[in-house]
Amino acid sequence: MAYIEWKEQYETGLLGYDAQHRTLFRLANRIYECIERQAPGSDLELSSVFGAFLEMTRTHVRTEDELMAWHHFEPGKTHEEAHSHFIEGLEAIADSSIGGLSQQERLREILLKFKAHFEADDEQTFLALLRRSNFPPVS
Ligand SMILES: [Fe+2]
Numbered sequence: 001m002a003y004i005e006w007k008e009q010y011e012t013g014l015l016g017y018d019a020q021h022r023t024l025f026r027l028a029n030r031i032y033e034c035i036e037r038q039a040p041g042s043d044l045e046l047s048s049v050f051g052a053f054l055e056m057t058r059t060h061v062r063t064e065d066e067l068m069a070w071h072h073f074e075p076g077k078t079h080e081e082a083h084s085h086f087i088e089g090l091e092a093i094a095d096s097s098i099g100g101l102s103q104q105e106r107l108r109e110i111l112l113k114f115k116a117h118f119e120a121d122d123e124q125t126f127l128a129l130l131r132r133s134n135f136p137p138v139s
């Protein structure tokens with residue numbers, strides 16, 4: 001079973017933006033599979049999938065921060081700050097010299113944060129706003 005399932009209600013009609021979210025979902029699910037499976041070779045796969053997740057996240061948060069500003073959607077600074085913290089968390093995992101929690105624990109934690117961020121009110125309210133401007137109700 002997938003770690004996080006894409007739902008139709010997440011579509012906003014903004015194709016590039018939706019594609020970024022879908023790619024992040026796919027990569028998060030692959031990271032989860034690699035951790036769970038622990039099959040030979042999955043470490044190698046994990047490092048390339050993780051690299052792709054980090055890059056896609058960097059691209060996505062830039063897009064989303066700009067889109068929110070463009071739409072005058074201002075849930076305080078909190079959403080942008082959450083993005084920055086999330087990137088910092090990913091970079092800490094990428095930097096293998098940082099000790100403490102095992103890499104697997106860090107990855108599990110980051111997947112939980114990803115899911116919580118996506119499902120949080122800020123993000124879902126913004127998706128609903130985009131949906132309304134891209135799919136206006138038929139009168
Ligand atoms: Fe997002």
Ligand SMILES: [Fe+2]
Nearest residue numbers: 064079117123
């Ligand atoms: Fe976000």
